Amino acid sequence: MRFDIITIFPGVFNSYLKESLVKKASEKKKIEVKIHDLRKWADDVHKTVDDTPFGGGGGMVMKAEPIHKAVSSLKGKGDKTRVVLFTPRGRRFNQRRATKLTEYNQVIMICGRYEGVDERVAKYIADEELSIGSYVLMGGELPAMVVLETVSRLVPGVVGKESFLQERKRGECFLECPQYTRPENITINGKKRSVPSVLLSGDHRKIAEWRDKKGKIIK
Template identity: 40%
Template sequence: MPFAATVLTLYPEMFPGPLGASLAGRALREGAWSLDTVQIRDFATDRHRSVDDTPAGGGAGMVLRADVLAAAVDHARERQPDAPVLAMTPRGRPLDQARVRSLAEGPGVTVLCGRFEGFDERIFEGRQVEQVSIGDYILSGGEMAALVLLDACIRLLPGVMGAASSGMDESFETGLLEYPQYTRPVDWEGRTIPEVLRSGDHARIEAWRRASAESDTRLRRPDLWERHEGARARPPSGARHENGTK
């Protein structure tokens, strides 16, 4: 079965958008993954097809109603019972490559796109919905975040990137930023490709790439570097017991 993506949205016309082009688009046309959009407004129960209401306690903006969202989520779950449901929201857990890989290895995903002031919190109490954020900034809605999430997953599907090893050395796959990349011409405006990359010495090249990745991560993303160093410092399972400590 191909990876199946279902998007719950007020703007289904935004899909596939960029996912219909390049590698993701080709994979979609070839059947490596499928895309279905569900109009949240179809689950409204009043004659105005209302999906939102004013915030309880007052305040600006509108909030997506839990009853309408729950009906849309239930509909998607009936069609894809094994797929996790993710809500794109700045209040969610930051998306990382490990979570992307776990999603890509599954049967698919249902993505709930927010709008306005966000979701009635009770949707997360009444339904199993994982809250996910793609960064510390605000978008007009969850659709752009859903495109990011799906693109990250689709590129990992078998055959989408071509060689299976294509994505293994990229940023975040090893907990580090990727090392700098170069290509021809060797000399450009007086700037040359580092000599080590032209040496043909694979051991030296590997060492340079590793050192560059560590240096760039330490300088540009100290948060990643701290997590990476913390992971390296942890002893392997059982090591403490072998040393006679508890």
């Protein structure tokens, strides 16, 4: 599965792509991630990708033409491609939408900045507008990392745990029960804090019941 991310701040992705599990997944060729500087598709000497809004108002708006050129040149021939534009008013990204995206061979993500993106991108270029939450960020780069990580995790072989693929099939997010590790007892702010005794009981049926009870499913 291939991810193409279009941004005016390509450097933002450097450390993330070099240090995370996403790096391992790329090395194992489970996914391919390419970061593209939108300015490459600007056709003036200043590499302009934004302009003032029609009708007035503060701030700058990202131009549609460089984005159009970028998307057209990145779309793989014959690939099943999904073009995502990040906007705070888009549909809320969740586990189900992440699962849906795994049906494509290529996901092209457009990161907005400034006051947003010329509306013609949402209307005529993107297949869907996604929001990662009801708040306004300064750009689409963090949303792109969120989508990249959530979708990659569902690609077989990336996380390597069969149970994750079950989530993928259900399109829901199974949150596992709370986890504990050694030591059994620790002192926090002067009080002894212990691991639930059922987890130390060795009774596999009881442990499974406890985990079922404590696990949560979010939609």
